[in-house]
Amino acid sequence: MTEKYGIIDIGSNTMRLVIYKRGRSGRLREIENVKVVARLRNYLTDDDELTEEGIRVLLEGLFTFQEVTRFHRLTNVKCVATATLRQARNRNEIVRLVAEQTDFHIRILSExxxxxxxxxxxxxxxxxxxxxxxxxxxxxxxxxxxxxxxxxxxxxxxxxxxxxxxxxxxxxxxxxxxxxxxxxxxxxxxxxxxxxxxxxxxxxxxxxxxxxxxxxxxxxxxxxxxxxxxxxxxxxxxxxxxxxxxxxxxxxxxxxxxxxxxxxxxxxxxxxxxxxxxxxxxxxxxxxxxxxxxxGIFYEQFIQTLGTSIFPSVLEESFFELAQDYELNVDHVRHVTKLVIQLFEQIRNLSLFPLTGEDLVLLKRAAHVFYLGQYIDEEASSQHTFYILANRTIDGLSHRDRVKLALIASFKNKTVFKQYVKPFETWFSRVEQKQLRFLGALLKFAYSLNDTKRHIVQQIKIEIENENVMIHLFCNRSWRAEEYQAEKHKKHLEKMLKRSIELKFHFLDELGGVR
CATH class of the missing domain: 3.30.420.150 (Exopolyphosphatase. Domain 2)
Structure with missing residues (x-):
């Protein structure tokens, strides 16, 4: 059976039942959220007693939740209460009544x-x-x-x-x-x-x-x-x-x-x-x-296997979750990331385009999720990629950085980029938009170099010859499919660099030499 977990939060204003399902990544995903506006605080007397009417309202809310938890066949539901029950002098009696009349055992949280x-x-x-x-x-x-x-x-x-x-x-x-x-x-x-x-x-x-x-x-x-x-x-x-x-x-x-x-x-x-x-x-x-x-209660329970209650890196966890949910090819991602870093560093060293360390961070992130929309539909993968990344919560990324990620990882061409960025034109200056478009074009080119996912391009060397850009690509086997895709996609870089790009593919022998 699918792993499901439930928690009931008895607050002073509302009572809420949330049911989570463990996803492919191991993280919990919310599948049910049932709310009852109980306003228990209004039933707390000046002497800090929860009235009989308040107890009735509490029990009715729990009976409602019980129908849902039984439908989902949940046998171990956490049930916590906060300020009102914490302050109630008759809290022990309330806890006893709930245990006797419902499936739940209330844990009253301390401050x-x-x-x-x-x-x-x-x-x-x-x-x-x-x-x-x-x-x-x-x-x-x-x-x-x-x-x-x-x-x-x-x-x-x-x-x-x-x-x-x-x-x-x-x-x-x-x-x-x-x-x-x-x-x-x-x-x-x-x-x-x-x-x-x-x-x-x-x-x-x-x-x-x-x-x-x-x-x-x-x-x-x-x-x-x-x-x-x-x-x-x-x-x-x-x-x-x-x-x-x-x-x-x-x-x-x-x-x-x-x-x-x-x-x-x-x-x-x-x-x-x-x-x-x-x-x-x-x-x-x-x-x-x-x-x-x-x-927070579930984080404490499910991260304890790490020996801590805090993720070492929130963003890494988020990208791991994306990779699992959209079945990304991790080996392919690693290889493309290696290639795009080589391209980036050489372009920066040759001063072909103004690039910063922050740009490299963005590029690495986008390499992890480039065209993840293929999971939904190959033909419209760019559109799906942009929509998913711009609108999905990514823990650890601000909304602005999320849109940056979406614009780079969904790059198709200048026209489509302008369509995507239009609602966000006030978010990014023209210089920033140009920077994001270049990073997208660079990433798309890097992905074309691993088109067959065989990791054939091992090394890249960029030179300037007569004001043109010469990109030497050193391969360990036949490169025909990669050459076709790279020739097709280099035009986006040529327009932004305002230089012609010539591609030269070379064989590497077993000892790493060129032949």
């Missing part, structure tokens, strides 16, 4: 565990080595500071989007005066931690409120690609969304695209928290992590 799992999700799904994380729940807010991908400090604040609304907002949406009170209260809370102030680091936000903020911003700016993980905003972007939302009536808020209807009354207080933290930290940017607490 440290809740913060730690959020941190773990961030460092295993981004390439950030230092930053501040924030996870706004319904009843608590966890912040952490990590450096060199290690957790340095953490704190759990006794407020969340739902509790802030209950404490400061009398209607469905806050007035200007109520927002000021929220800001003043949250500022005081954040300023109580010296390690937060003026850190000048990126803020990485986790959770539903952060997702909604990003989704609304993407709609407002007609964002051209899919995906929210690692989406970046700055202070002005946060303020823009806040101004837009505070200008709407509650009825209009409930219809805002990108905003969950059940968060319409919570989103503005949550954004006030994000803005206040941004100002406290004097942050450089605000980044969304779609991976959160639930992912």
């Amino acid at each position: 440290y565990e809740e913060a730690y799992y959020g941190f773990l999700a961030v460092v295993n799904s981004t390439s950030l080595s230092e930053g501040i994380t924030i996870d706004i729940g319904g009843g608590s807010t966890e912040v952490t500071y990590f450096r060199n991908r290690e957790l340095i400090d953490y704190h759990s604040f006794p407020f969340g989007a739902l509790s802030l609304k209950r404490q400061f907002v009398s209607g469905n949406t806050p007035t200007e005066e109520e927002l000021k009170k929220i800001s003043s209260y949250v500022t005081e809370q954040f300023h109580s931690l010296d390690w937060l102030k003026n850190k000048k680091l990126p803020i990485i936000a986790i959770g539903g409120s952060a997702r909604n903020l990003v989704q609304i911003h993407q709609v407002l700016k007609n964002y051209p690609i899919a995906g929210i993980h690692q989406y970046e905003m700055d202070w002005k972007d946060i303020v823009t969304v806040k101004k837009y939302l505070t200008s709407l009536t509650f009825e209009q808020l409930q219809k805002v695209e990108g905003l969950s209807k059940d968060r319409a009354d919570l989103i503005i207080p949550a954004i006030e928290v994000f803005q206040t933290l941004y100002e406290t930290v004097d942050a450089k940017k605000f980044i969304l992590s779609r991976k959160g607490l639930r992912d």
